[in-house]
Amino acid sequence: MTTRIKFCGLTRIEDVRAAVALGVDAIGFVFARRSRRFVEPGHAAALRDALPPFVSAVALFMDDEPDWIEQVIGAVRPDLLQFHGEETPPFAARFARPYLKAVPMASVGDAAAYARRYADARGFLLDSHASGGAGGSGTVFDWSAVPRLPRPVVLAGGLDAGNVAQAIAQVKPYAVDVSSGIELAPGLKDAAKMRAFVEAVRAADR
Ligand SMILES: O=C(O)c1ccccc1N[C@@H]1O[C@H](COP(=O)(O)O)[C@@H](O)[C@H]1O
Numbered sequence: 001m002t003t004r005i006k007f008c009g010l011t012r013i014e015d016v017r018a019a020v021a022l023g024v025d026a027i028g029f030v031f032a033r034r035s036r037r038f039v040e041p042g043h044a045a046a047l048r049d050a051l052p053p054f055v056s057a058v059a060l061f062m063d064d065e066p067d068w069i070e071q072v073i074g075a076v077r078p079d080l081l082q083f084h085g086e087e088t089p090p091f092a093a094r095f096a097r098p099y100l101k102a103v104p105m106a107s108v109g110d111a112a113a114y115a116r117r118y119a120d121a122r123g124f125l126l127d128s129h130a131s132g133g134a135g136g137s138g139t140v141f142d143w144s145a146v147p148r149l150p151r152p153v154v155l156a157g158g159l160d161a162g163n164v165a166q167a168i169a170q171v172k173p174y175a176v177d178v179s180s181g182i183e184l185a186p187g188l189k190d191a192a193k194m195r196a197f198v199e200a201v202r203a204a205d206r
Pocket residue numbers: 008009028030032035036037060062084127134135136137138139156157158159177178179180181
């Protein structure tokens with residue numbers, strides 16, 4: 001099976017173009033203000049316009065106000081929302097957009113029960129953060145703790161070109177999601193690391 005790839009936290013047009021040229025499936029833009037990868041909606045809209053058909057734009061939020069989320073949706077027209085905080089299932093559903101719910105693997109006891117609460121989620125993004133904490137930390141969680149889930153699993157948290165093949169072999173996720181592992185600095189991606197990551201995923205799929 002082909003493992004889908006999402007690159008998250010892009011802020012520069014050259015990084016978006018490089019990611020698209022490598023064939024990634026989704027690009028994540030971070031609209032959580034406390035993130036070091038925050039992008040203004042106007043700038044993100046320009047980045048989003050560089051995406052060709054079949055490459056998805058994902059808008060990431062973390063306990064943000066509804067008005068802000070609506071403003072971002074209006075400006076950026078994301079294909080998918082990603083809720084990374086303590087948003088409840090009704091809150092996540094109120095925007096009438098497909099969404100991923102991040103599962104905080106560092107603190108959630110029963111990840112399968114947690115995921116079942118979000119009946120409308122299109123998939124679950126498993127990250128190493130604790131509940132209430134930020135993601136994008138570049139740390140790995142215990143992959144043996146990944147349960148069977150009723151919808152697609154997006155594996156995140158500390159992935160890079162050196163460990164993603166092992167992660168795919170062990171977890172067999174629908175997709176992998178990376179931010180820190182392809183960076184020079186927060187929000188600034190590295191062309192060589194992006195390429196190495198994609199090549200490692202492709203090799204793992206063979
Ligand atoms: O990237 C961020 O700054 C961020 C902020 C708040 C919530 C989530 C965030 N990022 C998400 O975390 C995963 C894992 O990142 P990493 O590869 O461990 O650095 C990332 O892909 C985003 O989906």
